[in-house]
Amino acid sequence: MSRIGIKLDVVGLDATNNGRSCRNHECCGQVVRSGDIIVFRGCEVIVNNIKERGIAAHIMKDGYQSCRVGFLKRHMIRKEGQLEGVRARVVQVLSPDAKKTTNKSDRAKYHHNKGACVVECTSEWQVPTKPKNKKRAIDCGVLIGTDEERKTKQSK
Numbered sequence: 001m002s003r004i005g006i007k008l009d010v011v012g013l014d015a016t017n018n019g020r021s022c023r024n025h026e027c028c029g030q031v032v033r034s035g036d037i038i039v040f041r042g043c044e045v046i047v048n049n050i051k052e053r054g055i056a057a058h059i060m061k062d063g064y065q066s067c068r069v070g071f072l073k074r075h076m077i078r079k080e081g082q083l084e085g086v087r088a089r090v091v092q093v094l095s096p097d098a099k100k101t102t103n104k105s106d107r108a109k110y111h112h113n114k115g116a117c118v119v120e121c122t123s124e125w126q127v128p129t130k131p132k133n134k135k136r137a138i139d140c141g142v143l144i145g146t147d148e149e150r151k152t153k154q155s156k
């Protein structure tokens with residue numbers, strides 16, 4: 001199933017910790033506008049003094065990965081392998097201003113997450129190959145190569 005077009009929340013656009021500040025911007029997330037392209041990268045973050053994995057959103061500038069502007073929500077870390085390098089387009093930047101963000105729950109989302117935007121995936125997610133192969137190998141008791149090798153064997 002294609003995941004192009006799936007919408008995700010990028011949060012923490014108004015925060016400056018965990019790499020969301022650079023020499024050009026005090027707060028990198030504040031440069032995000034509708035129509036911008038972002039790319040997801042797994043990384044290490046520090047939450048309450050403890051290191052954990054996170055999925056950062058970096059803005060693309062002139063075709064290159066630029067500032068880190070925010071993160072996917074914490075529960076998305078299960079999808080880290082699938083989202084590595086996936087691109088998405090910003091479709092809505094949430095604002096605390098009722099004139100700009102008319103929906104009340106969207107404004108609540110802005111406050112709850114220290115800034116947020118909605119993005120729409122524009123490239124396919126990575127295929128989660130490794131866990132699948134491991135499971136199959138256990139299922140049949142022996143390891144007889146990767147999915148790809150098995151397919152080749154069957155078609156011969």
Ligand SMILES: [Zn+2]
Nearest residue numbers: 022025028067
């Ligand atoms: Zn920046």
